[in-house]
Amino acid sequence: MAPGPLGKLRRDLKFGLGRRSRNAKHWLTARLAMTVIGVLRLLPPDKALNFADRAARRVGPLVGRHRVALDNLRQAYPEKSEAEIKQIALDMWGNMARLGAEYIFLDQLFDLDPKATTAGRIEISAASIEHFEKIAEDDKPHIIFTGHLGNFELLPVGAAAFGMKITALFRPPNNPYMAEYIQSMRRSNMGALLPSSTGASFALAAILEKAGNIGVLVDQKFISGLETTFFGRLCQTNPLLGMLARHYECDVYPARCVRLPDNRFRLEIEDKLVLPRDAKGTVDVHATTQLITDVVERWVREDPGQWMWFHKRWQLSGRRRTLRGRN
Numbered sequence: 001m002a003p004g005p006l007g008k009l010r011r012d013l014k015f016g017l018g019r020r021s022r023n024a025k026h027w028l029t030a031r032l033a034m035t036v037i038g039v040l041r042l043l044p045p046d047k048a049l050n051f052a053d054r055a056a057r058r059v060g061p062l063v064g065r066h067r068v069a070l071d072n073l074r075q076a077y078p079e080k081s082e083a084e085i086k087q088i089a090l091d092m093w094g095n096m097a098r099l100g101a102e103y104i105f106l107d108q109l110f111d112l113d114p115k116a117t118t119a120g121r122i123e124i125s126a127a128s129i130e131h132f133e134k135i136a137e138d139d140k141p142h143i144i145f146t147g148h149l150g151n152f153e154l155l156p157v158g159a160a161a162f163g164m165k166i167t168a169l170f171r172p173p174n175n176p177y178m179a180e181y182i183q184s185m186r187r188s189n190m191g192a193l194l195p196s197s198t199g200a201s202f203a204l205a206a207i208l209e210k211a212g213n214i215g216v217l218v219d220q221k222f223i224s225g226l227e228t229t230f231f232g233r234l235c236q237t238n239p240l241l242g243m244l245a246r247h248y249e250c251d252v253y254p255a256r257c258v259r260l261p262d263n264r265f266r267l268e269i270e271d272k273l274v275l276p277r278d279a280k281g282t283v284d285v286h287a288t289t290q291l292i293t294d295v296v297e298r299w300v301r302e303d304p305g306q307w308m309w310f311h312k313r314w315q316l317s318g319r320r321r322t323l324r325g326r327n
Contacts, residue, residue, distance in 0.1 A: 037104055045105040049263050052097040060093030065310035072309045076231040091305025095259060099151055109263070110154060112161050122158070123260070124267045129162070131253060131269035136164035141208035141250040143241055144269070147219035147296040148308045150259040156215060158257075158267045167207050168215040169200060201240055208248045215255075216241055219296045221313050226286055228293045231300075235293075235314045242288035245275060249283075254295045259306055270295075 040048040060066055069092060073085045080088075102109060111120035114129065124132075135142050136159075144159075144166065146152050156168045204214050218241060225236035245252050251272045258266040273295075276287035300307045 033100075037101075040101055040104055045108050046263050048105065049098050049101050052101040053094040056093040056097030057090045060090065060096075066093075068312060069309035072311075072313065073304075075233060075314075077304075088304045089309065092307065092309050095150070095306050096308065098259070098263075099153070102151055102153075106153075106157070109265075110157050112158055112267070114162060121264045122154070122267060123264065124158070127271075128267060128269045131271075132159065132162040132164060135159075135213060135251075135253065135269075136162050139211055141211050141248050142213045143208075143245060143250055143252045144213065144215045144255050145218045145241060145252065145292055145295075146215070146255050146257075147217060147299060148311075149296075149299055149303075150257040150306045151265060152217070152257050154257045154265055154267065155255055159213075159215075164213060166213040166215050167204070169204065169217070201244075204240070205244060205247070208244060208250060214244075218292050219307075219313070220311060221315060221317075223317050226289045228290045230293050230297055230313060233314050234316065236316060237289050237293055239285050239289050241292060242275075242283060242285035245288060246283035246285055252288075252292075254292070256299055258303065 040052065043051065066089060069089045070085060073080075073088055077085065077088075109121055112122035112124065113120070135144070144155075146155055156166055159166045204216075207214055218238065220238075222236050222238035226239045228235055228237045230237075241252065244250070252275060253272050254270045256268050258268065260266055273288075273291060276284045276291060278284045
């Protein structure tokens with residue numbers, strides 16, 4: 001039964017008030033964040049990052065997402081004590097605060113020079129250098145994937161240092177005011193960027209079609225995604241990487257940024273994956289999606305405090321897909 005004029009008016013008023021309330025909340029949050037950023041700018045980089053870490057360890061446990069993080073950690077690590085679980089959660093908040101503050105000092109922090117003879121803040125192995133250079137030189141498409149670990153934003157900056165042209169897929173923050181600031185920082189330091197929205201998959205396909213390189217984050221929940229397991233629990237994962245790899249027969253490389261002590265970082269590109277294939281010899285999309293999820297799990301297990309545990313990674317929703325036997 002269609003609502004009458006009065007019902008429609010009430011609905012419109014409620015929608016309008018809700019939208020204005022959300023907008024006001026976003027604006028206030030952004031103003032607070034920009035105030036903090038302004039204060040941090042007054043400090044030397046190391047002092048600012050260490051201050052942000054300490055503050056986040058105090059404030060993080062007060063927000064609602066802290067409970068989500070603790071619940072996820074308890075289920076992922078049933079063998080760990082409550083003290084260990086809480087420590088990982090605090091490390092996570094410290095990592096998140098550093099990540100946010102590092103946007104301010106990105107130009108000062110990123111000192112990677114492939115020809116440098118002395119160590120800087122960024123370290124990279126000889127094997128990873130070879131991978132960076134090979135991908136930059138190859139006249140063929142590549143997919144590089146990572147997770148929300150350490151300062152993952154440094155990977156495209158590192159790629160640019162080796163002359164690699166890459167388009168990174170990213171998800172803008174829900175807060176439009178913060179999104180504008182963060183995207184402006186990304187654009188000035190990270191090369192080509194593509195927001196994850198309707199049509200993004202077609203844009204990525206077009207890049208690969210032209211023998212380009214794309215970078216994707218693969219560790220978030222994806223509504224109606226393929227069923228995979230992560231830390232032994234069922235979750236939904238975006239099958240896009242596997243689908244693109246199957247269609248374009250391109251090499252797929254895992255990459256990550258590891259946060260080190262004293263505000264230093266290690267960039268890694270691992271050997272290209274040997275992708276699972278079906279009886280016809282084509283890339284198995286479901287098995288590939290599970291494989292990349294396993295890679296991220298390995299990384300997280302190596303240093304759990306550097307991953308974003310407050311994601312609702314294991315929440316199932318939408319149409320659940322398996323694609324088994326239909327690759």
